Amino acid sequence: MSVPPVTVFDVSAPLTDPEQLKELLGIPFTPEQTACITAPPAPQVIVAGAGSGKTTVMAARVVWLVGTGQVAPEQVLGLTFTNKAAGELADRVRTALHAAGVTTPADDPTT
Incomplete structure (x- = not known):
């Protein structure tokens, strides 16, 4: 399966460095988490134990992909096993x- 070329989208506050993302979110990601977050755009599966930070990494990956202009927010699909987990991921x-x-709250179509 080949990955389509990356189209850069205009974002209001572009990210350029994983350290910048860590600082903005206030989360000290591990090297493994950072590798998942900053991997090239392609489908990914994150498998880890309970409480290991999977949801946090998935949320940070969306921020990275949108913040670096690699995808638009409406192009992201996150799959979970329960409605509760889907709601938590969306939040x-x-x-x-x-x-x-x-993004700003005004950009959010759910509000």
Whole structure:
């Protein structure tokens, strides 16, 4: 399976460095988490134990991809096993996008 070429989207506060993302979100990601977050755009699966930071990494990956202009927010699909987990992921993504200055509450179609 080949990955399509990356199209850069205009964002209000572009990210350029993983350290910048860590600072904006206030989260000290491990090297493994940072590698997942900053991997090239392609489908990914994150498998880890409970409480290991999977949801946080998924939310940060969305911020990274949107904040670096690699994808538009409406191009992201996150899959979970339960409606509760989906709601939690959506809330974390929304909060992280706002915290990083990538989107504003006015950009949020759910509000």
